[in-house]
Amino acid sequence: SQQGEEDPQALSIQEGENATMNCSYKTSINNLQWYRQNSGRGLVHLILIRSNEREKHSGRLRVTLDTSKKSSSLLITASRAADTASYFCAKGGGNKLTFGTGTQLKVEL
Amino acid sequence: GAVVSQHPSWVICKSGTSVKIECRSLDFQATTMFWYRQFPKQSLMLMATSNEGSKATYEQGVEKDKFLINHASLTLSTLTVTSAHPEDSSFYICSAKPSGRGTYEQYFGPGTRLTVT
Secondary structure, eight states: OOOEEEEOSEEEEETTSOEEEEEEESSOOSEEEEEEEOTTSOEEEEEEEETTOSEEEETTEEEEEETTTTEEEEEEOSOOGGGOEEEEEEEEETTEEEEBOOEEEEEEO | OOOEEEEOSEEEEOTTOOEEEEEEESSSOEEEEEEEEEOTTSOEEEEEEEETTSOOEEOTTOOTTTEEEEEEETTEEEEEEOSOOGGGOEEEEEEEEETTSOTTOOEEOOOEEEEEO
């Protein structure tokens, strides 16, 4: 069963704006990962944050993790049309990844 | 590095036939591979964990006799959908975990779109 719920389900913004996506989960984690999926394609790994970390940056991406609230957020700054995709959080534990419901991001010119 | 391929990228088959999907790790060895399915506009659901040289571990609700998994080498896992029906139409994605590395890394293939008519 899916462990992560994401919101919003869909997000439409203008190029240059920031996009924030949230992910909540139910049980404890070793790490939480964020992936991007372009329509009809495979997944691209964006960033991994460990359970003992609170914030992580990678280029225009910023991920936060609040284990007390069992939630994480992904912020994409200065969005571009090429950022249009679905974004999934995935709870990592042992070998398995359990994916959230995903956020469909559309960045308009 | 860390490239995973899938073949075919798409396939159309008739109801009742079987379809085999291959997942290859091109530049690394993978003791463990995973198979997911994804319905339109939905998330990825783990179907099974494939371990080289041993039987696959299926998630609850996944019929092991319908979705046959073979992981015969450290670079190849196959998923065979047997007696496919239209409800099996989906996007199937594999991922591979490099042998000997930390538990966090998985690399995903580009997916295979199966349409059963």
